[in-house]
Amino acid sequence: MAKELIKGNFAIAQAALNAGLQCYFGYPITPQTEIGEFLSLKMPQMGLGYVSAESEVAAINMVLGACSTGAKAMTTSSSCAVALMQEALAYAASDELPIVLVNVMRAGPGLGSIYPAQGDYYQTVYGGGNGDYRMVVYAPSTVQECIELTYKTFYTAHKYRTPVTLLADGLLGQMMEPAEFTPYPYPEVDSSSWALTGAKDRGGRTICSYGPDEQKQIKHVFSLFEKYKLISEREVMYEEYMTNDADFLMVGFGSLARNIKAAVRKLREQGIKAGMLRPITLFPFPEKRISELASQCREVMTVEMNMGQMYTDVRLAVNGKTKTSLLNIRPVGEWMSVEEIVDAVINSTEKVYASI
């Protein structure tokens, strides 16, 4: 199939259909509304479940219900509305339900603005729900990755029976670029051992998070974290760019990484051995690789469009091995330009040499 100019939001919507989406529940919010619009046309034609929910709270709970039957179900939303979904996500983590949530980030806190930002790192990666749970998070950087990681999101959610978020941003949702709808590459996951299908030829199944028995609840939480450990061992994804001989590492995620990459190229032209690591999974975080690279770098700079949220994870990964810094000229709106990033690195580099 040839490449076509595809908008990020449409890429996600069509990829979800390709992945076998059976039910969609959503509520409009800029900058992701096109996903629901597109699916509202396609899904009824395909005889699939589509509901314009009365709220994001309802939408995510509809997904919870659909997922309890083993169905591939999804909701899509943005930042302040994803905040409304946190309760159900905690339930889904405990219920071990394969919820697929797409968050096309806008700026916060609160209503914020519709411009792109990366301020939902904490909300998404650490979760805004209660109790001990983790959320697997994929962060695409291009429209092509919106397609591939939507596929991955569905597969991982069902393979590990856990809620998974695709964390895009307004820029990625709204932009178009040439991309290709490769076919869904993953096998179907059998849900027959747990899904609610009616108690036929077996006893009734109950999916619930309520554990009145203390010992059972302790065991349950431990088992969830055994699963997260497994995911951490197997599912880490990241992209490295010119890191081989790099002595100045930048770490950034999502569409902002495009600008960081270009900055790396410019810095190399100026003789600075810059490199980039882009976490594709935000949980599990590529801490091992960052730690390795930290050993060869004089500085690890986190570049993000927020007040330093992923910076927390980067610092934990570097763990004092080398200097860490944060570049976040603006927390909202226009992505930091290539020039701004280059200037910041040169500035930082000069400071280092001045101090020697």
Add this chain to the structure above:
Amino acid sequence: MLVFETPKSFKKDFRYSFCKGCDHGIAIRLVAELIDELGLKEKTILTTSIGCSVTMYDFMDLDCIEAPHGRALAVATGVKRACPDKFVFTYQGDGDFASIGLAESMHAALRGESLTAICINNTTYGMTGGQLGPTTMMGQITTTSPMGRNREYYGYPIHIAEQIAMCDGTAYSARVSLDSVPNIRKAKAAIKKAFEAQLKGLGLGFVEILSTCPTNWNMTPSEAHEHVKNNMTKTFPLGIYKDVTEE
């Protein structure tokens, strides 16, 4: 010989967990009998929600999902849209259905979801120990309305069956009580109608069941049933508020 049996859709090893004199036991039994009689067990998916009603899944040998507080009809909508051939019903309390979950309840009715919703109205939050809820009656004393419900501080109770009946997507809406054998029979007939509304694909079937909460009302079981008969039915008149199942 007439033998009083446990419904087949009950778990073999269920343990009765409600307070003495609580009507949940009767309501759940009626539902279970109907599931048996209509042969629905193998295609049923039950959604319970938070409150005393959640423990229904401890009784029923059915596939069941617990919804977050108030979201039973949203979760049930998801189940039904994923599996339109299943029989899907919700079992909730009045606080769950008509306070925190009013939007989800009302919109399921407005969409005319092919679902059955059962709401136990005992005019209080039972599990948390008897606080003022959306259905607490005027003058009623609860732990958060110690002087009794009044207009100035608390406003008025909601009439759920009437409100749900006003939704265009509702196929059946009734209010019943369990304070006497004839009323228990009527309650069963109403639940059957609400089941049929779904089975015929007519829209939402809804039954509000006036129930006792002797523990939080500080009454004996028989006093509680007298209270339902003499007081509650005055605020919440029994009756069928909408029925298009015969049209």
Add this chain to the structure above:
Amino acid sequence: MEENFIFAGFGGQGILLAGKILANAFMLEGKNVTWYPCYGAEMRGGTVNCEIVVSNDEVSSVHKKDTDFAIVLNQLSFDKFVSRVKAGGTIIANSSLVKTLKPRSDIKYIFAPITEIAQKLGELKTANIISLGVLASACHQLTTDSLYKAIDYVLPAHRKNLLQLNLEALNLGFGLVAPQAV
């Protein structure tokens, strides 16, 4: 090397479509390209814009502070974007609706009576295509041929009858510039 273009004008002037045609033209030539629109509340005032970035490498910033080319079809857009043209960059303005003033001396101005030409052609909706023709004459990366191919690619089967009209519009736009460039 990256080059970027901003199209701006009233809603209904085919701004987003012009941008899409340009992006498709670059894509069909095998270049890396992105298209990024204004969206949400920004569009509610009736003005609309989009930005196209073309690159031999992966496209870096999809949305930049400044631009190599601004193609503005109304006065509001001229006022908004003239300051965002890079020094040495070009602004193409629809002189039918934009005053021919030059607030900066470090950029090139092309004033073309795009709306009038569209009216003469008998179809006001061709203004965006005419502006693409003008752009083709000013941008060395672009030819009317590649734009024509992109239009053919974008037009759905039942609209192919519009190809001839669009070709005329492109050529009219392309021919406008030489005598008018300043």
